[in-house]
Amino acid sequence: MTAADDSGSGGWSDSESRQDADSAGTVGRDRLRADRVGPESSADTAVAVEGLSKRFGSGPDATTAVDGVSLTVDRGAIVGLLGPNGAGKTTLVKSILGMVLPDEGTVRIDGIDARERPRAAYSRVDALLEGARNDYWRLTVRENLRYFATVSGVDPDSVAARHDRLLDRLDLSDHADVAVRDLSRGMKQKVSLASVLAGGADVVFLDEPTLGLDVESARTLQTELRRLAADEGLTVVLSSHNMDVVETVCDRVVIMSDGRIVADDAVDALLGGDDTHEVHVASADFDPPLLDDLRERLDLTVVPLEEGARIEATVDSDGLYALMAQLRTEDVTLDRVRTVEPDLEDVFVDVTAEGPQR
Amino acid sequence: MSTEGLDDGVVPRRASYAQLAKQVLYREYLIFVRYPANAVGGIVIALFFFGVLFYGGEMVAGRALTDSLAGIIVGYFLWTLSVGAYSSISNDIGSEVQWGTLERHVMTPFGFAPVALCKGAAKVVRTFLTSALILAVMLALTDTTLQVPVVTVVVIAGFSIVSVLGLGFAAGGITVLYKQVGNWLNLLQFGFVVLISAPVFELGWTRLLPLAHGSALLQRAMIDGTRLWEFAPADLALLVGVAVGYLAFGYVVFQYATRRARRLGVLGDY
Numbered sequence: 001m002t003a004a005d006d007s008g009s010g011g012w013s014d015s016e017s018r019q020d021a022d023s024a025g026t027v028g029r030d031r032l033r034a035d036r037v038g039p040e041s042s043a044d045t046a047v048a049v050e051g052l053s054k055r056f057g058s059g060p061d062a063t064t065a066v067d068g069v070s071l072t073v074d075r076g077a078i079v080g081l082l083g084p085n086g087a088g089k090t091t092l093v094k095s096i097l098g099m100v101l102p103d104e105g106t107v108r109i110d111g112i113d114a115r116e117r118p119r120a121a122y123s124r125v126d127a128l129l130e131g132a133r134n135d136y137w138r139l140t141v142r143e144n145l146r147y148f149a150t151v152s153g154v155d156p157d158s159v160a161a162r163h164d165r166l167l168d169r170l171d172l173s174d175h176a177d178v179a180v181r182d183l184s185r186g187m188k189q190k191v192s193l194a195s196v197l198a199g200g201a202d203v204v205f206l207d208e209p210t211l212g213l214d215v216e217s218a219r220t221l222q223t224e225l226r227r228l229a230a231d232e233g234l235t236v237v238l239s240s241h242n243m244d245v246v247e248t249v250c251d252r253v254v255i256m257s258d259g260r261i262v263a264d265d266a267v268d269a270l271l272g273g274d275d276t277h278e279v280h281v282a283s284a285d286f287d288p289p290l291l292d293d294l295r296e297r298l299d300l301t302v303v304p305l306e307e308g309a310r311i312e313a314t315v316d317s318d319g320l321y322a323l324m325a326q327l328r329t330e331d332v333t334l335d336r337v338r339t340v341e342p343d344l345e346d347v348f349v350d351v352t353a354e355g356p357q358r
Numbered sequence: 359m360s361t362e363g364l365d366d367g368v369v370p371r372r373a374s375y376a377q378l379a380k381q382v383l384y385r386e387y388l389i390f391v392r393y394p395a396n397a398v399g400g401i402v403i404a405l406f407f408f409g410v411l412f413y414g415g416e417m418v419a420g421r422a423l424t425d426s427l428a429g430i431i432v433g434y435f436l437w438t439l440s441v442g443a444y445s446s447i448s449n450d451i452g453s454e455v456q457w458g459t460l461e462r463h464v465m466t467p468f469g470f471a472p473v474a475l476c477k478g479a480a481k482v483v484r485t486f487l488t489s490a491l492i493l494a495v496m497l498a499l500t501d502t503t504l505q506v507p508v509v510t511v512v513v514i515a516g517f518s519i520v521s522v523l524g525l526g527f528a529a530g531g532i533t534v535l536y537k538q539v540g541n542w543l544n545l546l547q548f549g550f551v552v553l554i555s556a557p558v559f560e561l562g563w564t565r566l567l568p569l570a571h572g573s574a575l576l577q578r579a580m581i582d583g584t585r586l587w588e589f590a591p592a593d594l595a596l597l598v599g600v601a602v603g604y605l606a607f608g609y610v611v612f613q614y615a616t617r618r619a620r621r622l623g624v625l626g627d628y
Binding site: 101122125143149154155158179 | 377392622
């Protein structure tokens with residue numbers, strides 16, 4: 001009997017087994033994807049969440065951790081999940097993974113309803129939820145990979161070559177037979193990621209995957225995540241407080257606050273893809289009448305300097321051209337011009353303060 | 359770094375339950391040999407308690423203890439087995455939470471309960487080995503001779519502690535749900551002494567309790583030399599029935615408790 005054949009409590013039905021395992025007992029991804037498309041998702045949707053809510057407690061003490069969240073994650077996408085502490089990120093991720101049973105809503109993984117067929121739904125999903133301690137430190141790197149591949153429902157011998165390549169890519173080959181406890185923190189983190197990928201999961205949830213890594217190790221891991229998504233179609237949902245990592249790695253960002261999604265957009269769009277620019281212009285030639293004139297036409301902040309002033313304006317492209325034209329007409333000598341690129345942290349602070357969906 | 363695809367066109371095969379059992383057993387072996395202090399410590403503590411029991415009892419009871427020594431050794435052997443089986447699942451869950459690996463066992467396509475049972479069974483195998491060592495030292499220490507028909511002892515002791523494994527399964531589930539209660543549940547293992555020495559001949563119904571009937575059969579096997587095929591079929595059927603019954607009970611409690619823990623959102627919170 002294989003993992004796919006089991007039909008125990010909460011397990012797979014016979015029809016489920018027939019659907020998900022071919023006669024050779026192999027895991028055929030493309031065929032599974034074609035079979036698994038559900039009504040709420042397209043063939044390119046890896047994760048589909050619809051109206052998910054979770055409350056803890058009852059009566060006046062009840063807390064709504066997740067409040068009617070809906071989102072989809074496309075196959076091969078890397079989606080960042082951000083939010084302040086208590087925003088509901090962990091509850092949402094655990095609800096998607098089946099570790100928390102939601103009160104309302106549905107979760108589909110590869111088109112499979114996770115509540116109706118949990119084992120089938122999670123057969124291609126893995127997660128790194130606890131930072132570095134996601135594997136057995138007394139076991140070697142390779143022993144961890146073989147063990148967790150098996151627990152993920154995959155014959156470890158059939159993925160031995162995958163493990164070799166995975167270790168190679170993550171620069172762990174020389175340490176394959178070393179106990180994890182004897183590795184540096186950065187390497188432990190990479191072993192955690194390797195063990196999550198050991199079973200060939202299509203969808204992985206990563207919580208603070210670069211926590212504690214040095215700059216070089218963090219870059220290696222980020223590069224590898226992007227490559228796995230691009231080359232292998234790996235779908236990643238990444239939760240982190242490190243905005244730089246999210247900005248660098250993710251295609252899209254979902255921001256949560258008070259149990260709701262308050263922003264869900266491509267990273268570029270969140271960072272100002274709406275054609276707005278913040279420019280800072282300093283000049284000794286700014287006089288009060290000119291500044292008054294500019295204030296009337298622009299959303300402007302004036303910072304007095306020892307000589308002259310600095311104006312800080314948020315304008316679109318046309319506004320920027322107009323501003324520069326006016327400064328030229330007024331014969332203003334530009335001492336310093338700086339374009340301020342918003343980073344994800346700015347967006348995060350703005351969005352979580354505002355609340356409504358972007 | 360390699361630039362080729364990870365799978366390189368190779369399609370992974372599904373793992374069977376046999377492969378899961380093999381990997382779980384192998385992991386148990388690796389953890390056992392790589393945490394030598396834990397392994398040796400457990401054996402030393404068990405022998406220390408037996409030493410206190412034996413030498414203390416000898417001082418107090420003298421010959422009366424010596425006359426019943428064989429029974430005490432068999433009972434103590436079964437008790438060490440039972441303690442290992444009972445605490446295997448709840449202790450394992452506690453360790454997995456500490457190591458941050460519990461969630462990965464919850465998400466497995468094999469199902470959490472079957473994997474937990476598999477891991478509990480692996481620990482029972484380990485406990486058999488350590489208890490066999492403890493038995494050998496006890497016999498040497500007391501200069502006592504017992505019959506150890508291996509097949510008979512393994513089968514009877516095995517089924518006896520399956521019933522305790524069922525209780526441990528239930529305790530593991532309750533531990534997932536109510537973390538603090540788990541420590542108190544561990545105290546129940548001292549109640550196994552009562553079960554092992556239950557008066558099954560005087561009170562027949564006690565045979566339905568975990569360990570009681572198995573303990574009586576084990577005494578007959580190791581003291582009287584009764585072989586497995588020499589027991590009455592009804593005795594063996596009762597042994598198997600009690601084992602399966604308590605295991606099924608534990609499995610149901612575990613499933614219910616873990617489901618409730620998921621509903622309350624406390625799975626993995628320690």
